[in-house]
Amino acid sequence: MASLHRIQWIDVAIRRGKFPNVEAIQTQFEISRRQAMRDIEYMRDSLGAPIAYCSKNKGYYYEDETFVVPSPQITESEQDILSYLAAHYDVLAKHSSRTEGTFAGIAALLTRIAGKQPGVSLLQIKQVQREGLIPFQAVVRIEMRSLDLQHNIPTSLRSIYRGQKGESAMVFEYYDSHEFIPALLASGLPFVIEQPKWLKSKFIQHLDQMKQLHYG
DSSP states (O other): OOOHHHHHHHHHHHHTTOOOOHHHHHHHHTOOHHHHHHHHHHHHHTSOOOEEEETTTTEEEESSTTOOOOOOOOOHHHHHHHHHHHHHHHHHHHHOSTTHHHHHHHHHHHHHHHTOOSSOOHHHHHHHHHTTSOOEEEEEEESOTTOOGGGOOOTTTGGGEEEEETTTEEEEEESOHHHHHHHHHHTOOOEEEEEOHHHHHHHHHHHHHHHHHHHO
């Protein structure tokens, strides 16, 4: 019988229009050509996949795109875990430009294995974040040399403070940039966001929105 993770990979590759072929399956999973062919045969003969070979693109595609790979028999609690993991990678995809495609692919794969509809709700993302699966980290430099950072953590930042970096930088862990940025502003400290870069961009966008709100 074909391995589930290989079947899921082939299915995702086909739906993305990548036209996977036997050689690609061999390379991806380091298996024999015969085993890769058996995976295709299993999808066609056992799962009823309308899979066909395109000579122009030298790979496989679905003649009927409404086909769905049958979900494995898993418990409801296991489905929830997979859904939360999908939400985890969905959030990472939104905050990591370098590996956005990889994380989005993992999220889609986990969603399909869980037997859920594609996409992750905001509620699921919030639940995953609040359960601590996705702690984002920020390094913020405080532009006040005379301040004793360790003993002067503002109330708005105290619960997410994780330590000091160098002489003038604080390390924070947070779950929602839309809550973290206002907390920084509420601290009353003169600061500069050093890391990550995407958070600096969000901070600038936040300030622009505030200006528009107050000055039109």
